[in-house]
Amino acid sequence: MTGPDRPFWQRLFEQNITPWDRGSASPQLLAWLESGTLSPCRILVPGCGNGYEVLALAAAGFEVTALDYAPAAVERVAAQLRAADLRGSVLQADVREWTPDDGLFDAIYEQTCLCALHPDDWMSYAARLHAWLRPGGRLFALFMQTLKDGAAQGLIQGPPYHCDIHAMRALFPASRWDWPAPPFAHVPHPLGIFEIGILLQPKPAA
Structure with missing residues (x-):
């Protein structure tokens, strides 16, 4: 496989080495939500990372499915959804191979x-x-x-x-x-x- 593999991403999330992380949802996502350009629907978030956008979408009433390559990221986002009492599906998957089984x-x-x-x-x-x-x-x-x-x-x-x-x-x-x-x-x-x-x-x- 060309490029970073699953152990690479798992190590980064286990060690909290995520320099690309804003620490909050993207301002562009918030702008799309606030303008109504993006309104509640069935939405997919591939490569969800630490899941700030997943939580923001779930809180706004979206039916969210999130994917990530690293089990550590999946576990973190799922735990955050539970802690916030929000609904969402978080799956460990390789986006190059994954196929949705529910539409x-x-x-x-x-x-x-x-x-x-x-x-x-x-x-x-x-x-x-x-x-x-x-x-x-x-x-x-x-x-x-x-x-x-x-x-x-x-x-x-x-x-x-x-x-x-x-x-x-x-x-x-x-x-x-x-x-x-x-x-x-x-x-x-x-x-x-x-x-x-x-x-x-x-x-x-x-």
Whole structure:
């Protein structure tokens, strides 16, 4: 397998080495919720990490399913949901292989999963995102902008991996996805980098 494996992520969560962690739900998610752009529905959160967004969505009345590669992350988020008396399903799964067994989703919140996967896995993951959405479903995506010096020499450095907007246009092509017109939301990150927030919708099958 190319890129970080399950023991890598398990070790980080066991040792609380999560420098990408904001410590709270993303301000872009909160903006989508407050504006009504994202309203209660059946939603998937792949790569949920410490689960701030999972709790925020559950508290707002969403039917949430969350996935993570690391058992330590899954256990932490499940415990937080129980402690807050909130409902949600948290599953330990590899997003490159997982298939839902109880139907498709109205929405997917993609924040930290794509940038955590090695770029060799991006095409298969993007295909799964498309397949997990019901007709009319929507993808709420935050694309991490973390260009590193080694890119000029062709090095692939991460995680997090840089999600260049041109690469995202190729990964989620306009032939399959409706793209809004730029400029896109610019979401600052405590690491001094930023994310681009975009709402994408699969086009109806021809």
